[in-house]
Amino acid sequence: MKAPAGGWTTATVSGVRRPIQRSVELRLDVHDRIDHLPGQHYVVRLTAEDGYTAQRSYSVASAPGDPLVELFVERLDDGEVSTYLADVVEPGDELEVRGPIGGWFVWDGETPALLVAGGSGVVPFVSMLRHARAIGREDLLRIAVSARTLAALPYADELAAAGALIALTREQHGIRPAGRLAAHELIPLWEPGQTAYVCGSASFAEAATQLLETAGQPASSIRVERFGPSGPPA
Incomplete structure (x- = not known):
């Protein structure tokens, strides 16, 4: 089974939840989205005003049929990306993302x-x-x-x-x-x-x-x- 793959695009943050300490759930409306397979992930890239970039990968928690992509981010004190996503991001913000990514760790929905x-x-x-x-x-x-x-x-x-x-x-x-x-x-x-x-x-x-x-x-x-x-x- 060939897994889908998407390039860089933008996503609008539709929802932000903090269900447990030191974490955040982000619900993203990914522009020109390609449906993922369970087990795939997305990369989120942040770019500073001086052009410096940092990016990290996050697994998708949502089902392929969900109209939004849900990412769960664990906040790391020294994490350049996770601290921003957990502490700063609000609904309506735009993020640069790439995905879905990965073909080895996917589940086809048909086998035990x-x-x-x-x-x-x-x-x-x-x-x-x-x-x-x-x-x-x-x-x-x-x-x-x-x-x-x-x-x-x-x-x-x-x-x-x-x-x-x-x-x-x-x-x-x-x-x-x-x-x-x-x-x-x-x-x-x-x-x-x-x-x-x-x-x-x-x-x-x-x-x-x-x-x-x-x-x-x-x-x-x-x-x-x-x-x-x-x-x-x-």
């Missing part, structure tokens, strides 16, 4: 998938979940996510409503005690023919990949997307 995320690594999986819901194929997805606390987990309510396994390292969640995600917790989520998708910091991605392999997932069917420097639970 096991999604394992740490922290804000859940964002591309929210796009997959929303797409699955739109086409009536939520049965194809199994989801496991990890975070320090529930308050720090993006889209926590939406993930919980979808039946995601939520592992918190700093607090109990339901009857599950605080602790890291374990291989035995992934085994009930496995089924033949799945592709496993892992998204999170480099350290989480490595640990989650090892968990999947321990649980019996073939290495050839694991797709990994890493981000940094922020990440999931310590």
Whole structure:
């Protein structure tokens, strides 16, 4: 399946929400938009008055059928782009964006998938979940996510409503005690023919990949997307 790709364009900020601390959800009306596949991302580029530019990539949280593109941005204290997006941007502002981008980490909406995320690594999986819901194929997805606390987990309510396994390292969640995600917790989520998708910091991605392999997932069917420097639970 060939993934769509878009060039540089502009987007009007239609909505700004700050559902959890140190983050922002942006709803963008992308001009001349090309519909994305779940798992793709956009680049946002900022240009200063002196011509200096900085750009960062952000996964898309919205489903392909959503008329707007939703990006989730985690605010990093030393982030040239994230601090501006989180602290300054308001509805009506114009942003320079490029996307959709990426073809390796996409989900086709037709095959079973096991999604394992740490922290804000859940964002591309929210796009997959929303797409699955739109086409009536939520049965194809199994989801496991990890975070320090529930308050720090993006889209926590939406993930919980979808039946995601939520592992918190700093607090109990339901009857599950605080602790890291374990291989035995992934085994009930496995089924033949799945592709496993892992998204999170480099350290989480490595640990989650090892968990999947321990649980019996073939290495050839694991797709990994890493981000940094922020990440999931310590």
